[in-house]
Amino acid sequence: MSLLRLAAILGAAGSALGHGYVTSIDVDGTTYGGYLIDTYYYESNPPEIIAWSTTATDTGYVAPTAYNDADIICHRGAAPGALAADVAPGGSVTLYWSTWPTDHHGPVLSYLAECDGDCASVDKTTLEFFKIDEGGLVDNSAVPGTWASDELIAANFSSTITIPADLKSGNYVLRHEIIALHGAEALDGAQNYPQCVNLRVTGSGTATPAGTLGTELYKDTDPGIYVDIWNSLSSYEIPGPALYTAGGSDATTSSASSSSSSSSSTAPGTTTSTLASATTSGSSTSISSTTAEATTTLATHDSNEDHLTSSAQTPVTTPTGNTNQPSTLPTQPAPPTESGHGKGERRPSFFVAHREHARDLTL
């Protein structure tokens, strides 16, 4: 093991805070609450919201062996949100995550799929997703590189995307996802964390981009899924179908300018010259730095977290835009589940407990 990797691992151990989930969503300036797994899952009558529910109360992931399973679509046991948020073509959506582990490097992807009717009653297995935003390896000058996930962390755990300016009006599911690659040097070692919300696109657009079933988005052998980020990468191929950008020379103007501005704001002090292709795609993940203050403590959030345990756990904070977040979240018992870290996760051999957990992963 290299010293570099050991340093990364020990650094991650110091911030053993668990995987995140989307706690709130800003849609064209209006804030909507996310599906709060710490509370809503345990309520008999949770509020109606735009976000999809999930049974992944452990903030766990979907593994590559489940890429053909419906759980990959909107996370484990996901069911549609009852509501939808209006958004205009060209409008922006910012998704706020509760937190994200610093060592869980990887791409951040966003897709849309049109619902045949109301998304609240859609059969998720029929949704055909087209990618509208993607970020991958932003800077490869130092292993393991700067990734879109790192940009998300730097943006106060948020990711901002733009709705294609020419998109036909209608009901859509937004599928937003982080793929953690810290263990992806092993087949089935990547970790997908999909999150979904319902949108109602307004306007008079006409574009109907071709989509892909959620269960056909990825393969475990995709070069962007089965990849060793702990070796220097000269390039990185973002997984999933090709990115859709608003067609027509006029329609792309505004989105192109916002992409370039977000690119220049990422990873200060780093250079990207050796990674032209990945940098271009990575730049489409916009950075929002408007929510600086943090107010909510989530110290008990990951009682079942599988990270290395730190004696002094640092509270994690959420963005101020996250107005629906309870100030203190209840501690839930940790149900034994199949999620957590992947089999392929690389950790020092002396961390026995962690490796024990990795063996629990049986799907």
Ligand SMILES: [Cu+2]
């Ligand atoms: Cu993890």
